[in-house]
Amino acid sequence: MTYAATDPTGRASLDGARGLAALRIGIGLMQGLILYLLYRSASDSEALAWPATQPSLFAALVLATLFAPVMLLAGVGRMGWKALALWGVVAAAVLALMGWHDAAQRASDYFHPPYLRFPVVAFAAAALFIAHHLIVPAVAARRWIADFDDYFDTAWKAGVQLVLSLGFTGAFWLLLFLGAALFRVIGLSFLSDLLGKEWFSIPVTCLVFAVAVQLTDVRGGLIRGVRTVALMLLSWLLLVITVLVAGFLAALPFTGLDGLWKTGSATALVLSAAAALIVLINTAYQDGREDNLPPAALRLGARVASVLLTPLILIAIWGLSLRIGQHGLTPDRIIASACALVGVIYAAGYGWAALSPLWRKTAWMKPLERTNVLAAVLTVLVILALFSPLADPARLSVNDQMARLKRGAVSAAQFDYAFLRYDAGKAGRAALAELAKSPDAEVARHAKAAQASTSRYELTDATTPPRAPNIAPWPADKPLPAAFLAPTAPPDPRYACNSDDNCLAAQRDLNGDGRDEILLATTYRIALFAQDADGRWVHQGDYQVPHCPGPGAGGRDLREALKDPDLKTAAPPWPDLKMGDVTGRLQPETVCPKPAVVNP
Incomplete structure (x- = not known):
């Protein structure tokens, strides 16, 4: 239903079209002005202005200003003014609360304007799109639940409009940049300067x-x-993805799931395949009217695809349960679990729609309609719960990880303190402070180290348990000193030597002091170790070897280069520069030897 009168050509009549155009232009200008003012308050990172100085408020304003006007643009002419105003206020308030929560629960020293994470932006946009196209047909029909064909018509029309509008905006800017380039050719930069403002x-x-x-x-x-x-x-x-998914599932009994789990992103891959099936099934079903039935091949493909959803969702749930059982909850796993929950609704409803004709007479895939409406409502509710205090993934993850530590599911040395420090926001910082007071000395030590760290990499190096390296000597009959093979932790290069053929070490007296140093070679690196006064082997630095094509040390495995019998030291062509307490060392320009010319 639309509140703008139309003429026989399909255009909105003049008494409504001009008013709608003026209103939409006004909304666009207002959105642009507010976004510019928000940008201006945060443009100087060294001297933020209000409201950028208030992260929660700034994030709330940014999220509401980004998406609420877009919803108003879509709702103008399709809802009564009172209904649109009420829905606009509610939508803006919910978006603002989502932005507020996202910024408020994060640590204040590791984020900057706009203070929003990508997931909250993406999921807020999805929730608003779904909610808007549940509300508009219901308001037009004056019922809580509208007819499915109204939902279909409204949502897919809006989706096409959104894509075309974004494409139009992009094309507009391409033309402006093209015009600016043309003016620059003749020495006029006014348009380029304007575009940069x-x-x-x-x-x-x-x-x-x-x-x-x-x-x-x-x-x-x-x-x-x-x-x-x-x-x-x-x-x-749909036929393509159905064949691919069916082939994938048919191959699993022969290949097993180990390869899938080793990817580290199995759940995301499987859920993405399920989402593709859901979207494409709906492109075949469309509004479900009998006069709009697809060809028989597509009807069969949609039934098969609907049945395939169930094993895909089960595999995703299985993978999630394994990862959660092994490593506990993380925000990503909680979000994936929420997606799997929605997927269960789709799989059950679509499976019923595909198989119910076997025992009852019904229109083709008719139960799909109720499934779509129910899943849409559930999706909006799940997103609102995830990005609010109700089911905040960071808080739930912290509680789970702390419980795992307390019951001994993970040791103090293997516990992920970096997650609490850098990924779990204020809830993680609070938990880390609690662990720093733990009566367990090892837990308290690791927690305090995490609190004092300034980067994730520093913390990872500090909390990684040491292990003995596996290094082959060269020559093979000259064993390496036992002290050199003592357990190490990052960032010591020896820590990466964890397989039989990974590292090779040779002992050489490089500085003529009568004591051997050790050269540790991997495929692309040669590290130098020397003993200190206490007999410890200390990493002195790395030799920079240019990577050149063709034969020569720079073009082959450096472990093989280390075996060269002509290996010897060479004086640098240029001396170091002594500047008080600072020494400057020349980094020579990489010059590769020219390939030899072979005469025919």
């Missing part, structure tokens, strides 16, 4: 996007035509 670029971008929404809206028939073509093309891709 945020007071121009930010409002103009929002204005052009608003104009694009208006232009696509006044030709509803054209949008439906583009949507029809897009759905037709995408629906045939």
Whole structure:
């Protein structure tokens, strides 16, 4: 339902079209102005201005300003003014609260404007899109639940409009940059300078996007035509993904799941495949009307794809359960679990829609409609819970990891203190402070080291348990000193020597003091070790060897180069520069030997 009158050509009538255009342009300009003011308050990282000095408030304003106006642009002309105003206030408030929470629960010394993480931005946009297209048809129908074809028509039309509007905005900027380049050719830089001014670029971008929404809206028939073509093309891709997924599942009994788990991203891959199936099944089903049935091949493909969703979701849940059982909860695993929960609804509903005709007479895939509505509502609720105090992934992860440590599921040496320090926000910092007071001396020591660290890499090096390196001597009959093979931890290069053929070490007296030093070679690195006054082997630095194509030390495995019988020291061609307490050492320019010319 639309509140703008239309003429026989499909355009909004003048009494409504001009008003809608003015309103959309006003919304775009207002959005651009607010975003520019927010940008200006945060543009100087050394001297932030209000509201950038208040991270929670700034994040709330940014998230609400990014997405609430876009929702208003889409809702203008499709909802009554009172309903649109109420929905706009509610949507802006929810977005602001999501942004506020995201910034408020994070540590204050490791983030900068706009104080928002990518997941909250992406999921907020998804939740707003879904919620808006649940509300608009319901308001138009004056019912809590509208007809499915209204949901389909509204959501897919808006999706096409969004893509076209973004494309129009991008094309507009490409033309501006092209024009700026043309003017620069003749020595005029005014347009280039203008494009570099945020007071121009930010409002103009929002204005052009608003104009694009208006232009696509006044030709509803054209949008439906583009949507029809897009759905037709995408629906045939359903057959491709169905064959691929079926082949993947059929191969699993012969290959096993070990290879899948070794990827480290098995759950994300499987859930992505399930999401692709869900989207493409809907491109084939469309609004479900009998006069809009797809060809028989697509109907069969949609049924098979719907059945394949169940094993995919089960594999994702299995993989998640294994990882959580081994390593506990993390924010990423909690978000993946939420996605799997939504996936269970889709798999159950789509499986029922595909198989129910076996025992009852029903229209093709008809139960899919209720599944889509239920899953859409659940998705919005899950996103709101995840990015609010209700089910904050950081807090839940911290509680789980602390419980694992207390019950002995993970040792004090293997516990991930870096997660608490750098990834879990204020909840993690609070837990780390609690661990620093632990009666367990080892736990307290690691926790205090984490609190004092200034980078994740520093903390990882400090808390990694030492291990004995596995280093082969050269020559093989000249064993390495036992002290050199003592257990080490990062960043000592010996820590990376963990296999039989990984590292090779040779003993040489390089400085003529009568004592051997040790050269430790890997494929691309030669490290120098020398004993200190206490007899410890200390890493002195690395030899920089240019990587050159063809034969020679720079073009082959440095472990083989270390075996060269002509290996010897050479005086540097240029001396060091002594500048008081500072010594400067020349880094020579890499010069590779020219390949020899072979005469035919």
